[in-house]
């Protein structure tokens with residue numbers, strides 16, 4: 312059965328998976344959602360004998376029905392190869408009665424690799440099948456990890472270009488170095504004088520500007536998005552939750568009809584939405600624990616039913632979660648609004664006009680599966696240290712936010728059923744915060760010097776992508792104001808009024 316994709320803001324638009332992947336975002340700013348969430352159609356026994364790639368095919372083929380088996384398998388093969396430093400792709404590590412699902416073994420040592428290593432292949436395949444001759448221009452706003460993972464995915468891929476905007480002072484030094492050392496003629500990395508939300512708003516504006524899009528088309532280009540709103544990213548993220556469930560069964564931790572909890576450090580709401588979809592497909596998830604840092608918009612939303620982004624934007628040690636507008640939440644809102652595009656569009660209009668909206672009690676009832684909480688900077692730091700002292704396992708600040716929230720959840724509810732916690736970055740990507748949490752007295756070291764010290768203290772090897780960044784040459788130096796973003800893109804593509 313073919314799965315089509317609906318626009319969350321316009322009931323009359325329905326597209327194929329290929330178009331949804333190519334467009335990224337609908338013209339009116341709406342997101343594409345599958346018409347139905349397909350069922351897994353496989354028992355946990357069957358899934359438990361599958362490796363990562365087989366699981367990926369089993370899950371993704373249910374959503375991306377326009378791809379032939381050969382096409383999809385080829386995309387999967389090219390994505391989950393030796394770019395990953397373990398054939399397991401996403402290992403499950405038990406520490407302190409929690410199953411850490413390590414999603415950081417790919418090309419850039421962060422969870423974004425799970426989806427961004429396959430998106431370029433899905434996109435090129437979609438373009439070819441849709442007879443697209445334009446060159447595809449990926450526009451991305453990043454709060455840190457997406458940028459490098461997208462660059463690594465698209466660099467050198469024929470028929471594509473990629474432009475990445477990041478907040479100049481809102482990412483870690485190592486994240487910044489990873490991006491500005493990116494090679495590949497088809498890549499451009501730009502620091503903006505503003506925060507992530509401003510970068511994202513600027514990108515969305517370009518996507519939905521008809522005049523710019525028309526000019527682009529005349530010059531032989533078209534925009535697409537690698538941000539987590541693209542279903543070509545969302546769908547690959549469902550895979551590891553299915554795989555983790557099957558692994559817990561395979562190792563005897565759970566039986567076929569046991570339920571599990573899932574804990575996710577959340578920013579743009581993409582990763583946790585993928586877990587929610589895994590649940591709808593048939594993974595028996597009891598609670599979805601949504602962990603925020605001090606930018607706790609989602610915690611407030613789950614506890615009050617009011618989404619309110621009107622607040623101070625706080626820079627934390629988990630920058631990839633420093634987000635006030637969680638774009639993917641719209642897909643959940645649409646669903647609990649009874650898949651009514653008008654209701655959803657009205658709420659989203661209200662969000663962009665006033666910065667806030669409230670859902671009805673009936674809508675709230677449908678999201679009882681979510682538990683939201685947050686961890687402040689002190690709790691995050693304590694979590695890193697305590698887990699290390701207790702178990703020798705070192706986690707990054709994003710993962711630590713989730714671990715701290717999970718601890719609150721367990722204390723509050725006494726619920727200790729097996730839990731899978733999404734571990735979203737290598738601790739080596741956030742060396743300064745991690746090292747300071749583990750051990751005092753390294754403040755004067757540079758970030759690169761800290762890498763070796765962390766390796767020594769933690770007794771683990773420095774991941775390849777981090778090792779490489781120490782010596783790589785800086786090739787991107789562009790910095791601009793928020794209102795210059797469009798003109799930077801025009802210059803890169805050499806089209807029209809470069810203001």
Ligand SMILES: *Cc1c(COP(=O)(O)O)cnc(C)c1O
Pocket residue numbers: 421422423456457539576577578579580581582583631632709710735736
């Ligand atoms: C992107 C990211 C997150 C947040 O994931 P969302 O899908 O945006 O909710 C958490 N941790 C790290 C390290 C990330 O890169």
